[in-house]
Amino acid sequence: MATQLLASLVDGLLIGFVYGVAAMGLTLIWGVMRVINLAHGAIMALGMFGLYFLFTGLGLNPYLALPLVAVAGLLSGILMYTLAVQRVINAPYLSTLLATFSVNMMLIGVGTAVYSTSPYNVDFGLGSLALGPLTLPYSRLVAAGVAVGVAGALYFFLYRTAPGKAIRAVANNRSAAELMGIPSNRVLALSFGLGVMLAAVAGGLIATFFPFTILSGNAYQLNSFVISVLGGLGNPLGALIGGLILGLLEGLVSVFLPVNWTPVIEFGLFVLILLVRPSGLFGARR
Amino acid sequence: MSRKLSSLLSLLAIASLLAACAAPATPTTAPATQPPAATAEEPQATVPAPKTLVIGFTASQTGSQNVASTGQLKGLQLWMQQVNDAGGIKLADGTLLTFEAKFYDDESNKDRVQELYTKLSTEDNADYLISPYSSGLADAAAVIAEQYGKIMITTGAASEGTYQKGYTLVYQAYTAAGHYLTGAADLLASLDPSAKKIAIVHENDKFSTDVCNALKAYAESQGYEVVLFEGYDTGATDFAPFINKIVAAAPDAIMGGGHFADGSTFAKQLFDKGVQAKFISLLVAPPEPKFAELGDAAFGIVGPSQWEPLVGYSPEAAQAAGVEFYGLTVAEFVSAYKAAYDADPSYHGAGGYAAGLILQRAIEAAGSYETDKVSAALDAIDMMSFFGRTKFDTSAENHGLQIAHDMVYVQWQTDAAGALVKQVVWPEAGKSADTLYPLH
Numbered sequence: 001m002a003t004q005l006l007a008s009l010v011d012g013l014l015i016g017f018v019y020g021v022a023a024m025g026l027t028l029i030w031g032v033m034r035v036i037n038l039a040h041g042a043i044m045a046l047g048m049f050g051l052y053f054l055f056t057g058l059g060l061n062p063y064l065a066l067p068l069v070a071v072a073g074l075l076s077g078i079l080m081y082t083l084a085v086q087r088v089i090n091a092p093y094l095s096t097l098l099a100t101f102s103v104n105m106m107l108i109g110v111g112t113a114v115y116s117t118s119p120y121n122v123d124f125g126l127g128s129l130a131l132g133p134l135t136l137p138y139s140r141l142v143a144a145g146v147a148v149g150v151a152g153a154l155y156f157f158l159y160r161t162a163p164g165k166a167i168r169a170v171a172n173n174r175s176a177a178e179l180m181g182i183p184s185n186r187v188l189a190l191s192f193g194l195g196v197m198l199a200a201v202a203g204g205l206i207a208t209f210f211p212f213t214i215l216s217g218n219a220y221q222l223n224s225f226v227i228s229v230l231g232g233l234g235n236p237l238g239a240l241i242g243g244l245i246l247g248l249l250e251g252l253v254s255v256f257l258p259v260n261w262t263p264v265i266e267f268g269l270f271v272l273i274l275l276v277r278p279s280g281l282f283g284a285r286r
Numbered sequence: 287m288s289r290k291l292s293s294l295l296s297l298l299a300i301a302s303l304l305a306a307c308a309a310p311a312t313p314t315t316a317p318a319t320q321p322p323a324a325t326a327e328e329p330q331a332t333v334p335a336p337k338t339l340v341i342g343f344t345a346s347q348t349g350s351q352n353v354a355s356t357g358q359l360k361g362l363q364l365w366m367q368q369v370n371d372a373g374g375i376k377l378a379d380g381t382l383l384t385f386e387a388k389f390y391d392d393e394s395n396k397d398r399v400q401e402l403y404t405k406l407s408t409e410d411n412a413d414y415l416i417s418p419y420s421s422g423l424a425d426a427a428a429v430i431a432e433q434y435g436k437i438m439i440t441t442g443a444a445s446e447g448t449y450q451k452g453y454t455l456v457y458q459a460y461t462a463a464g465h466y467l468t469g470a471a472d473l474l475a476s477l478d479p480s481a482k483k484i485a486i487v488h489e490n491d492k493f494s495t496d497v498c499n500a501l502k503a504y505a506e507s508q509g510y511e512v513v514l515f516e517g518y519d520t521g522a523t524d525f526a527p528f529i530n531k532i533v534a535a536a537p538d539a540i541m542g543g544g545h546f547a548d549g550s551t552f553a554k555q556l557f558d559k560g561v562q563a564k565f566i567s568l569l570v571a572p573p574e575p576k577f578a579e580l581g582d583a584a585f586g587i588v589g590p591s592q593w594e595p596l597v598g599y600s601p602e603a604a605q606a607a608g609v610e611f612y613g614l615t616v617a618e619f620v621s622a623y624k625a626a627y628d629a630d631p632s633y634h635g636a637g638g639y640a641a642g643l644i645l646q647r648a649i650e651a652a653g654s655y656e657t658d659k660v661s662a663a664l665d666a667i668d669m670m671s672f673f674g675r676t677k678f679d680t681s682a683e684n685h686g687l688q689i690a691h692d693m694v695y696v697q698w699q700t701d702a703a704g705a706l707v708k709q710v711v712w713p714e715a716g717k718s719a720d721t722l723y724p725l726h
Contacts, residue, residue, distance in 0.1 A: 004534035011526040116348035117393060119547040123579065128558050135560040210523035211551050213350075254527030258516055260490070262527075 001255075003133045008251035014140040016247020017147035018205050020240035022220050023227035024154065025198030031234030032171040032191040034093070035085060038100040040199050040224060041217030042107035047073060047203025048212040049111070052120050062124050062208050063142065069204040070197050077196025081189045089188065111214035121211040143205040150201055151240050154194070158236075167191050171234070226270045232280030241282065336374070336382035339655055341366065341642070342389065342412025342436075344402045344427070346419055349394025350521060353546040353576055354634040355419035358442045361638025362416060363387065364626050368614075369646060378653045385642075392418050396426040403427045407434035413655065414438070416641050419634065420545065421445035421463065421493030428456045437657055437664070440686075441641035442634055445496045449679070449687040455657070457664050457678050458688040459641050463493055464500035466590045467541055469693055470567040471505045473588070473712040474539050477723045481538035481564060483513045487528045487552070489544020490517035494569060498542055513537050522548055525555045533561060543568030550580055557583035564724030573696050574632050578706045584698045585706065586725040591696050592633040593640075593673050595620045596710045596718045604670035613643045616672045640673035647671075697721055 022044060029037050037043075047069050054065035084103050088095040126138035158164035169177040170187045178184050203217065210216075227246050231238030246266065253262045273280065343362070346355035366385050369375065374384035388410045392398045399418055406412045407430060415431045417424035417440035424443030431438035432453045440448065440456060444463040448456060474481055484505055488498040495517065502512050513535040518528060532540060540556070540563045543549035549571030556566065557580075565588065571577050572589025597616060604611035614622070619639060623631040644667065649655055652663035668677045668690070675690035695712035699722055709719035 001534065004530050007530045007533065008527060011530065015524065015526075112348070116352070117350075118348055118352040119350065121551075125558065128560055130560065135558075137558045139558075211547065212523070213521075216523070250527070254530070259518060259527045 005252075005255050007134055008255045009248055010134060010136065010251070011140075012247040012249070012251025013244060014136070014144045014247070015250070016244040017144040017240075018202055018243070019220070019223050019227055019246055020243025021147045021150050021198055021205070022202035023224040023231065023239035023243050024151065024236045025195040025202070026221075026224045027228040027231065027233055027239040028154075028198065028236050029192055029195035030228070031236070032167055033085075033089060033188050035089070035096040035100065035192075036093075037192075037195060037199075038097060038221075039080070039104035039107060041219075041221030042104045042111070043073065043076070043196050043199040043217070044203035044206070044220050045111065045212065045214050045217035046076075046107065047200030048207035048216060049115060049120070049214070050200065051204040051207045052122050052212075055122050055124060062122055062204070063146070066146065066201060066204050070201050073197035073200025074193040076200070077193035078189045080196060081192035085192060086185065086189070108214060115214050117213050117215055119211045119213050120207075122207050124208065137209060139209040143208060146201075146205060147240075150198065151236070154198070154236060157194075163187070163190060167194075223266070226266050229270060229273050229278075229280055232282040235280065235282050238280055238282035242280070245281075332380075334379055334381040336384065337655065338384050338386050339413040340386050340388055340411060341414055341416060341645075342403070342406030342410055343387070343416035344390050344392035344399055344406075344418045344423075346394040346423070347391040349392075350547050351394040351418075351420050351423070351545060353574060354442060354570060354632075355394070357574070357632045357634035358419045358638035359389070360627055361623070361631065361635035361640075362441075362642055363638075364623060364635075365639045365642030365646075367626075368622065369642070375646060375649055377649075377655075381655075383649065383655060388412055392423060394420075394423070396423060399423045399426045400430055403430035404434075407431070407436055412436060414645055414660075416638075416645075417441060417443050419443070420491075421448065421496070422491050424448060425492060428453060431456060435657060437645075437661055439641040439645050441637040443493075445493045446684070446687060447492065447496065449684050452682070452685070454685055455661055457644070457686040459637055459644055459673070459676065459691070460592050460688060461691045461693050462688055463496040465693055466497040466569060467501040467567060468504040469590060469695055469712055470539075470541055470588060471501065471508055471510065473567075473695055473721065474565050475508065476712075476714070477721055478538070478564065482509065482511055483535070483537040484510050484539045484541055485514035485532045485535050485537035485563075486512055486516075486542045487514065487525075487532065487540070488517050488542035488569075489520055489522075489548055491520050491544060494542070494544040497569060501541060518544075518548070520544070520548070523551055525552050526559070528552075529555060529559045529561060532556075532563075533559075537563060539563060539565040539567070541567045543571060545569070546571045546574055546576070550577055553577075553587055554580050554583045562726040564726060566725065567695070572698065573708070574634070575630050575708075578698065578708075581706075585700065586698065586722050588695055588697045588711065588721070590693045591710075592691070592693065593636040594633065594694055594696055594708070594710050595630065597674065597694060599670055599672055599674050607670060607675070609675065610669050611671070612647050612669045613671045619672045636673050640671060640676075643671055643673070644676055 026040050050069040051065050054060045055062050084099045088099050129136045166182045166187045170184050174184050227242035231242030253265050345359040370384050374382050390402045415436045415438040419442035421443045424440045425448045428448050437455045441459040444460045446462045486498050488494040549568045567588040572587045573591035601611040648660050648663040652659040665680045677690035679687040679689050696708045697711045699709050701707045711721040
């Protein structure tokens with residue numbers, strides 16, 4: 001039992017890092033501009049497909065393809081903000097929700113038409129690391145390492161660079177930031193691009209060890225909601241920690257209950273956090 | 287603020303769940319038709335006019351059942367092309383029958399299946415129906431077939447439940463689900479009488495659940511201990527939680543799986559996690575030639591198959607069994623399939639062809655294409671073809687259930703050059719190689 005518990009918790013922890021990166025994208029966008037990006041799951045799926053085509057089409061190592069997926073995600077996010085979000089950024093929540101939901105439906109619709117809903121698989125293995133009673137696929141270890149690197153890079157960007165500080169300033173008080181000469185619209189576009197980039201990178205990482213379809217992002221989007229609430233909406237570090245908590249929870253639940261109970265427990269936690277501590281375990285930080 | 291946010295997030299969660307449940311509709315494909323061979327001469331006054339019969343069906347050209355369904359579609363299309371190229375079926379009264387296909391993409395989705403089979407039955411006026419691939423989809427289609435009085439030959443659909451609902455026009459080409467993995471338990475017993483612990487992890491769909499419930503009951507009756515019995519959702523991609531449970535239960539054998547996508551992922555993750563089982567047998571995925579793309583992860587995996595190119599069904603075997611042999615031989619089917627598609631046929635492809643062949647035999651035996659006469663001919667059918675035996679239960683409780691067809695079991699092994707090859711390892715009488723055992 002102890003070995004099973006350890007193996008489950010380690011597996012949960014490793015996948016939790018990737019969950020965390022995905023949720024960081026969602027929570028960053030909310031934190032800066034109060035927009036919930038309902039195209040988050042679709043973007044993750046496109047990240048999976050991006051990595052797949054770079055791997056199969058150009059023969060790129062999946063991990064070398066990941067920066068290209070990130071850049072494509074950043075540019076797509078900026079484009080998406082410019083076309084769909086910018087005009088309704090100051091409207092009530094429902095308008096931005098509908099705008100991103102529309103983008104989601106378009107992406108899923110086009111993706112289904114082009115790629116169908118058939119499963120795709122990045123046929124790339126790194127082998128496994130035997131560590132006592134544990135056998136850990138290197139792909140998951142690398143994904144966790146990349147996730148930590150991405151989180152670190154995001155923090156460096158937000159706290160140590162001028163554009164990052166501008167993002168935090170706009171998140172704190174957009175009017176005041178504008179008065180200080182910060183071009184808030186460009187900053188918002190950059191923030192949205194970063195959020196989408198994180199979703200695409202998370203999707204790319206998932207594609208390195210799980211098969212996927214154009215609809216695969218849905219489940220991870222739901223996870224991202226739970227994680228964002230758990231970690232505190234608007235707090236990227238909280239999202240990363242929330243991802244780890246959710247991953248550990250999945251590992252823990254599967255030891256003692258049938259695996260199908262996992263979503264029940266997760267969404268039970270989601271409702272509980274909303275009722276008891278709506279600001280999340282770590283509150284919102286800017 | 288927090289109350290607003292709470293309400294908003296609750297709405298969002300509900301909306302996302304709804305969006306996740308509602309897969310986007312894909313435009314249906316244009317029906318592919320096989321135009322009948324043109325008859326050069328005007329029919330004589332005494333010769334009935336030729337007739338083109340419409341065969342309606344759906345195929346999962348997209349979605350999780352895509353791989354197996356595509357094989358099934360190819361097999362069925364090959365049958366139709368061959369019959370039409372040969373001039374069709376000539377009835378005793380001189381009527382020449384040819385066939386035309388009407389089919390759509392069901393997206394591996396039950397709701398789409400029911401919409402499309404209704405359309406096939408009403409708007410397209412299909413004369414006969416062939417089932418979609420998979421038990422769940424076929425079950426959804428069968429109720430429509432019965433409702434509109436259409437004969438349906440099911441293929442790629444093994445669950446018994448569909449034939450226990452009082453239907454009278456639905457006929458099963460495949461061996462029933464209850465027999466899918468029981469042979470794997472027999473094979474294990476023949477290899478290692480000391481192996482006693484089995485872990486069963488299966489997809490939570492109708493077919494896989496039926497198969498594994500039957501396996502569990504059979505295995506326990508044979509003295510096995512089922513140390514893990516758990517289902518996973520259709521579309522599951524992360525098997526780590528199940529694999530950790532399997533490792534903790536330390537079974538001698540792992541059995542279960544579901545369909546191609548999840549089964550191949552399960553096999554790959556069992557390999558990646560270095561699971562030390564002596565014997566692994568999974569549903570549906572291993573007999574597919576595409577399974578070999580898993581490389582080392584495919585090695586040693588056993589899978590039940592409805593048919594393999596190495597099976598020994600022949601006119602001689604039919605004679606020995608006291609039944610007629612109908613249609614082309616195994617070698618002829620394999621050769622025709624390879625010529626048409628430049629690929630080896632899987633049992634799904636063979637099943638697609640067999641569905642058409644069974645219908646063809648029934649029409650010939652009936653001497654008519656009228657539903658009641660063809661149905662009576664299907665009730666009476668008892669034959670062997672390249673696909674194996676075909677005979678249907680005609681009792682009220684199990685009408686249309688397949689009762690004569692047998693399974694074979696394949697295992698991925700390596701040839702002298704180290705390439706993965708599929709070998710038939712069970713039943714003993716028909717095997718092409720010994721089972722590699724234990725795997726670890």
